[in-house]
Amino acid sequence: MPRPTTKKQLLETIEIEQKALEQLLAGLSPAQMTQPRVVGQWSVKDVLAHLLEWQHMVLNWHAAGLKGKVPAIPAEGLNWSQIPQLNQQIYEKHCNRALADIQREFKSSHKKMLSTIESLSEDDLxxxxxxxxxxxxxxxxxxxxxxxxxxxxxxxxxKKGLKADKQK
Known part of the structure:
Protein backbone atom coordinates (compact mmCIF):
# COMPACT_ATOMS: atom_id res chain seq x y z
CA MET A 1 0.00 0.00 0.00
CA PRO A 2 1.51 3.38 -0.98
CA ARG A 3 2.26 5.92 1.74
CA PRO A 4 -0.68 8.31 2.17
CA THR A 5 -0.26 11.82 0.79
CA THR A 6 -3.76 13.14 1.50
CA LYS A 7 -5.96 13.26 4.57
CA LYS A 8 -8.49 10.93 2.92
CA GLN A 9 -5.78 8.37 2.09
CA LEU A 10 -4.37 8.64 5.60
CA LEU A 11 -7.73 7.97 7.26
CA GLU A 12 -8.47 5.09 4.86
CA THR A 13 -5.05 3.50 5.44
CA ILE A 14 -5.40 3.82 9.20
CA GLU A 15 -8.83 2.18 9.04
CA ILE A 16 -7.54 -0.72 6.91
CA GLU A 17 -4.54 -1.38 9.15
CA GLN A 18 -6.48 -0.93 12.39
CA LYS A 19 -9.17 -3.38 11.27
CA ALA A 20 -6.54 -5.93 10.23
CA LEU A 21 -4.80 -5.59 13.61
CA GLU A 22 -8.10 -5.82 15.50
CA GLN A 23 -9.05 -8.93 13.50
CA LEU A 24 -5.79 -10.59 14.51
CA LEU A 25 -6.21 -9.58 18.15
CA ALA A 26 -9.82 -10.79 18.25
CA GLY A 27 -8.60 -14.33 17.60
CA LEU A 28 -6.26 -14.32 20.60
CA SER A 29 -7.07 -15.45 24.11
CA PRO A 30 -6.04 -13.39 27.15
CA ALA A 31 -3.31 -15.98 27.76
CA GLN A 32 -1.96 -15.46 24.23
CA MET A 33 -2.17 -11.68 24.66
CA THR A 34 -0.04 -11.77 27.81
CA GLN A 35 2.41 -14.52 26.84
CA PRO A 36 5.94 -13.09 26.94
CA ARG A 37 8.41 -13.19 24.07
CA VAL A 38 6.00 -12.95 21.16
CA VAL A 39 7.81 -9.89 19.76
CA GLY A 40 11.28 -9.92 21.28
CA GLN A 41 10.70 -9.91 25.02
CA TRP A 42 7.26 -8.35 24.59
CA SER A 43 3.83 -9.90 24.84
CA VAL A 44 1.03 -8.79 22.53
CA LYS A 45 -0.19 -6.62 25.43
CA ASP A 46 3.24 -4.97 25.54
CA VAL A 47 3.07 -4.30 21.80
CA LEU A 48 -0.28 -2.55 22.29
CA ALA A 49 1.21 -0.50 25.13
CA HIS A 50 4.08 0.43 22.82
CA LEU A 51 1.62 1.57 20.14
CA LEU A 52 -0.47 3.65 22.50
CA GLU A 53 2.57 5.28 24.11
CA TRP A 54 3.94 6.36 20.71
CA GLN A 55 0.51 7.75 19.87
CA HIS A 56 0.49 9.70 23.14
CA MET A 57 3.92 11.08 22.31
CA VAL A 58 2.84 12.25 18.84
CA LEU A 59 -0.30 13.86 20.26
CA ASN A 60 1.77 15.59 22.94
CA TRP A 61 4.33 16.79 20.37
CA HIS A 62 1.51 18.20 18.27
CA ALA A 63 -0.12 19.92 21.28
CA ALA A 64 3.21 21.45 22.30
CA GLY A 65 3.82 22.63 18.75
CA LEU A 66 0.43 24.35 18.67
CA LYS A 67 1.49 26.32 21.75
CA GLY A 68 4.63 27.45 19.95
CA LYS A 69 6.87 25.11 21.89
CA VAL A 70 9.46 22.77 20.43
CA PRO A 71 8.87 19.37 22.05
CA ALA A 72 11.69 17.06 23.07
CA ILE A 73 11.62 14.47 20.30
CA PRO A 74 11.62 11.56 20.65
CA ALA A 75 11.81 12.14 24.43
CA GLU A 76 13.55 14.31 26.97
CA GLY A 77 17.27 13.56 26.94
CA LEU A 78 17.04 11.06 24.06
CA ASN A 79 17.67 11.28 20.33
CA TRP A 80 16.51 9.10 17.45
CA SER A 81 19.52 6.80 17.74
CA GLN A 82 18.36 5.95 21.26
CA ILE A 83 14.97 4.54 20.27
CA PRO A 84 15.81 1.11 21.76
CA GLN A 85 16.30 2.76 25.17
CA LEU A 86 13.05 4.70 24.78
CA ASN A 87 11.17 1.56 23.80
CA GLN A 88 12.60 -0.20 26.85
CA GLN A 89 11.38 2.66 29.04
CA ILE A 90 7.93 2.32 27.48
CA TYR A 91 7.97 -1.42 28.16
CA GLU A 92 8.98 -0.89 31.79
CA LYS A 93 6.29 1.77 32.26
CA HIS A 94 3.49 -0.52 31.08
CA CYS A 95 4.62 -4.14 31.59
CA ASN A 96 2.78 -4.64 34.89
CA ARG A 97 -0.49 -3.07 33.77
CA ALA A 98 -3.60 -5.16 33.26
CA LEU A 99 -4.45 -6.35 29.75
CA ALA A 100 -7.95 -4.82 29.93
CA ASP A 101 -6.50 -1.42 30.85
CA ILE A 102 -4.03 -1.52 27.95
CA GLN A 103 -6.75 -2.58 25.51
CA ARG A 104 -9.09 0.18 26.68
CA GLU A 105 -6.36 2.82 26.53
CA PHE A 106 -5.23 1.64 23.08
CA LYS A 107 -8.78 2.02 21.72
CA SER A 108 -9.06 5.45 23.31
CA SER A 109 -5.70 6.53 21.92
CA HIS A 110 -6.64 5.32 18.45
CA LYS A 111 -9.87 7.35 18.58
CA LYS A 112 -7.96 10.43 19.75
CA MET A 113 -5.55 10.04 16.83
CA LEU A 114 -8.47 9.85 14.39
CA SER A 115 -10.27 12.85 15.87
CA THR A 116 -7.07 14.89 15.80
CA ILE A 117 -6.38 13.96 12.17
CA GLU A 118 -9.99 14.72 11.22
CA SER A 119 -9.68 18.18 12.82
CA LEU A 120 -6.65 19.09 10.70
CA SER A 121 -6.56 20.49 7.19
CA GLU A 122 -4.75 18.94 4.26
CA ASP A 123 -2.01 21.56 4.62
CA ASP A 124 -1.75 21.01 8.37
CA LEU A 125 -1.04 17.35 7.68
CA LYS A 159 1.87 -13.05 13.51
CA LYS A 160 5.52 -13.97 13.08
CA GLY A 161 6.01 -14.40 16.83
CA LEU A 162 2.90 -16.52 17.27
CA LYS A 163 3.85 -18.68 14.29
CA ALA A 164 7.37 -19.20 15.67
CA ASP A 165 5.90 -20.12 19.05
CA LYS A 166 3.65 -22.77 17.44
CA GLN A 167 6.67 -24.32 15.73
CA LYS A 168 8.53 -24.82 19.01
Missing part, protein backbone atom coordinates in the same frame (compact mmCIF):
# COMPACT_ATOMS: atom_id res chain seq x y z
CA UNK A 126 1.06 17.37 4.52
CA UNK A 127 2.64 20.80 3.96
CA UNK A 128 6.36 20.74 4.76
CA UNK A 129 7.49 23.46 7.12
CA UNK A 130 4.01 23.95 8.54
CA UNK A 131 5.28 23.26 12.06
CA UNK A 132 8.77 24.16 13.24
CA UNK A 133 9.04 21.01 15.35
CA UNK A 134 8.53 18.65 12.38
CA UNK A 135 11.57 20.20 10.66
CA UNK A 136 11.83 18.70 7.14
CA UNK A 137 9.03 16.22 7.71
CA UNK A 138 5.26 16.67 7.70
CA UNK A 139 2.86 16.26 10.59
CA UNK A 140 1.12 13.61 8.50
CA UNK A 141 4.27 11.50 8.48
CA UNK A 142 4.24 11.44 12.29
CA UNK A 143 0.60 10.32 12.25
CA UNK A 144 1.36 7.66 9.63
CA UNK A 145 4.28 6.35 11.66
CA UNK A 146 2.26 6.14 14.87
CA UNK A 147 -0.90 4.64 13.35
CA UNK A 148 -1.08 2.73 10.06
CA UNK A 149 2.63 1.95 9.72
CA UNK A 150 2.90 1.00 13.38
CA UNK A 151 -0.25 -1.15 13.15
CA UNK A 152 1.23 -2.99 10.17
CA UNK A 153 4.52 -3.47 12.05
CA UNK A 154 2.64 -4.79 15.09
CA UNK A 155 0.44 -7.16 13.10
CA UNK A 156 3.35 -8.54 11.07
CA UNK A 157 5.53 -9.11 14.13
CA UNK A 158 2.75 -10.57 16.27
Missing amino acids: FARGRYAWTKTSTLGSYFISSTSSHYLWARTNI
Whole structure:
Protein backbone atom coordinates (compact mmCIF):
# COMPACT_ATOMS: atom_id res chain seq x y z
CA MET A 1 0.00 0.00 0.00
CA PRO A 2 1.51 3.38 -0.98
CA ARG A 3 2.26 5.92 1.74
CA PRO A 4 -0.68 8.31 2.17
CA THR A 5 -0.26 11.82 0.79
CA THR A 6 -3.76 13.14 1.50
CA LYS A 7 -5.96 13.26 4.57
CA LYS A 8 -8.49 10.93 2.92
CA GLN A 9 -5.78 8.37 2.09
CA LEU A 10 -4.37 8.64 5.60
CA LEU A 11 -7.73 7.97 7.26
CA GLU A 12 -8.47 5.09 4.86
CA THR A 13 -5.05 3.50 5.44
CA ILE A 14 -5.40 3.82 9.20
CA GLU A 15 -8.83 2.18 9.04
CA ILE A 16 -7.54 -0.72 6.91
CA GLU A 17 -4.54 -1.38 9.15
CA GLN A 18 -6.48 -0.93 12.39
CA LYS A 19 -9.17 -3.38 11.27
CA ALA A 20 -6.54 -5.93 10.23
CA LEU A 21 -4.80 -5.59 13.61
CA GLU A 22 -8.10 -5.82 15.50
CA GLN A 23 -9.05 -8.93 13.50
CA LEU A 24 -5.79 -10.59 14.51
CA LEU A 25 -6.21 -9.58 18.15
CA ALA A 26 -9.82 -10.79 18.25
CA GLY A 27 -8.60 -14.33 17.60
CA LEU A 28 -6.26 -14.32 20.60
CA SER A 29 -7.07 -15.45 24.11
CA PRO A 30 -6.04 -13.39 27.15
CA ALA A 31 -3.31 -15.98 27.76
CA GLN A 32 -1.96 -15.46 24.23
CA MET A 33 -2.17 -11.68 24.66
CA THR A 34 -0.04 -11.77 27.81
CA GLN A 35 2.41 -14.52 26.84
CA PRO A 36 5.94 -13.09 26.94
CA ARG A 37 8.41 -13.19 24.07
CA VAL A 38 6.00 -12.95 21.16
CA VAL A 39 7.81 -9.89 19.76
CA GLY A 40 11.28 -9.92 21.28
CA GLN A 41 10.70 -9.91 25.02
CA TRP A 42 7.26 -8.35 24.59
CA SER A 43 3.83 -9.90 24.84
CA VAL A 44 1.03 -8.79 22.53
CA LYS A 45 -0.19 -6.62 25.43
CA ASP A 46 3.24 -4.97 25.54
CA VAL A 47 3.07 -4.30 21.80
CA LEU A 48 -0.28 -2.55 22.29
CA ALA A 49 1.21 -0.50 25.13
CA HIS A 50 4.08 0.43 22.82
CA LEU A 51 1.62 1.57 20.14
CA LEU A 52 -0.47 3.65 22.50
CA GLU A 53 2.57 5.28 24.11
CA TRP A 54 3.94 6.36 20.71
CA GLN A 55 0.51 7.75 19.87
CA HIS A 56 0.49 9.70 23.14
CA MET A 57 3.92 11.08 22.31
CA VAL A 58 2.84 12.25 18.84
CA LEU A 59 -0.30 13.86 20.26
CA ASN A 60 1.77 15.59 22.94
CA TRP A 61 4.33 16.79 20.37
CA HIS A 62 1.51 18.20 18.27
CA ALA A 63 -0.12 19.92 21.28
CA ALA A 64 3.21 21.45 22.30
CA GLY A 65 3.82 22.63 18.75
CA LEU A 66 0.43 24.35 18.67
CA LYS A 67 1.49 26.32 21.75
CA GLY A 68 4.63 27.45 19.95
CA LYS A 69 6.87 25.11 21.89
CA VAL A 70 9.46 22.77 20.43
CA PRO A 71 8.87 19.37 22.05
CA ALA A 72 11.69 17.06 23.07
CA ILE A 73 11.62 14.47 20.30
CA PRO A 74 11.62 11.56 20.65
CA ALA A 75 11.81 12.14 24.43
CA GLU A 76 13.55 14.31 26.97
CA GLY A 77 17.27 13.56 26.94
CA LEU A 78 17.04 11.06 24.06
CA ASN A 79 17.67 11.28 20.33
CA TRP A 80 16.51 9.10 17.45
CA SER A 81 19.52 6.80 17.74
CA GLN A 82 18.36 5.95 21.26
CA ILE A 83 14.97 4.54 20.27
CA PRO A 84 15.81 1.11 21.76
CA GLN A 85 16.30 2.76 25.17
CA LEU A 86 13.05 4.70 24.78
CA ASN A 87 11.17 1.56 23.80
CA GLN A 88 12.60 -0.20 26.85
CA GLN A 89 11.38 2.66 29.04
CA ILE A 90 7.93 2.32 27.48
CA TYR A 91 7.97 -1.42 28.16
CA GLU A 92 8.98 -0.89 31.79
CA LYS A 93 6.29 1.77 32.26
CA HIS A 94 3.49 -0.52 31.08
CA CYS A 95 4.62 -4.14 31.59
CA ASN A 96 2.78 -4.64 34.89
CA ARG A 97 -0.49 -3.07 33.77
CA ALA A 98 -3.60 -5.16 33.26
CA LEU A 99 -4.45 -6.35 29.75
CA ALA A 100 -7.95 -4.82 29.93
CA ASP A 101 -6.50 -1.42 30.85
CA ILE A 102 -4.03 -1.52 27.95
CA GLN A 103 -6.75 -2.58 25.51
CA ARG A 104 -9.09 0.18 26.68
CA GLU A 105 -6.36 2.82 26.53
CA PHE A 106 -5.23 1.64 23.08
CA LYS A 107 -8.78 2.02 21.72
CA SER A 108 -9.06 5.45 23.31
CA SER A 109 -5.70 6.53 21.92
CA HIS A 110 -6.64 5.32 18.45
CA LYS A 111 -9.87 7.35 18.58
CA LYS A 112 -7.96 10.43 19.75
CA MET A 113 -5.55 10.04 16.83
CA LEU A 114 -8.47 9.85 14.39
CA SER A 115 -10.27 12.85 15.87
CA THR A 116 -7.07 14.89 15.80
CA ILE A 117 -6.38 13.96 12.17
CA GLU A 118 -9.99 14.72 11.22
CA SER A 119 -9.68 18.18 12.82
CA LEU A 120 -6.65 19.09 10.70
CA SER A 121 -6.56 20.49 7.19
CA GLU A 122 -4.75 18.94 4.26
CA ASP A 123 -2.01 21.56 4.62
CA ASP A 124 -1.75 21.01 8.37
CA LEU A 125 -1.04 17.35 7.68
CA PHE A 126 1.06 17.37 4.52
CA ALA A 127 2.64 20.80 3.96
CA ARG A 128 6.36 20.74 4.76
CA GLY A 129 7.49 23.46 7.12
CA ARG A 130 4.01 23.95 8.54
CA TYR A 131 5.28 23.26 12.06
CA ALA A 132 8.77 24.16 13.24
CA TRP A 133 9.04 21.01 15.35
CA THR A 134 8.53 18.65 12.38
CA LYS A 135 11.57 20.20 10.66
CA THR A 136 11.83 18.70 7.14
CA SER A 137 9.03 16.22 7.71
CA THR A 138 5.26 16.67 7.70
CA LEU A 139 2.86 16.26 10.59
CA GLY A 140 1.12 13.61 8.50
CA SER A 141 4.27 11.50 8.48
CA TYR A 142 4.24 11.44 12.29
CA PHE A 143 0.60 10.32 12.25
CA ILE A 144 1.36 7.66 9.63
CA SER A 145 4.28 6.35 11.66
CA SER A 146 2.26 6.14 14.87
CA THR A 147 -0.90 4.64 13.35
CA SER A 148 -1.08 2.73 10.06
CA SER A 149 2.63 1.95 9.72
CA HIS A 150 2.90 1.00 13.38
CA TYR A 151 -0.25 -1.15 13.15
CA LEU A 152 1.23 -2.99 10.17
CA TRP A 153 4.52 -3.47 12.05
CA ALA A 154 2.64 -4.79 15.09
CA ARG A 155 0.44 -7.16 13.10
CA THR A 156 3.35 -8.54 11.07
CA ASN A 157 5.53 -9.11 14.13
CA ILE A 158 2.75 -10.57 16.27
CA LYS A 159 1.87 -13.05 13.51
CA LYS A 160 5.52 -13.97 13.08
CA GLY A 161 6.01 -14.40 16.83
CA LEU A 162 2.90 -16.52 17.27
CA LYS A 163 3.85 -18.68 14.29
CA ALA A 164 7.37 -19.20 15.67
CA ASP A 165 5.90 -20.12 19.05
CA LYS A 166 3.65 -22.77 17.44
CA GLN A 167 6.67 -24.32 15.73
CA LYS A 168 8.53 -24.82 19.01
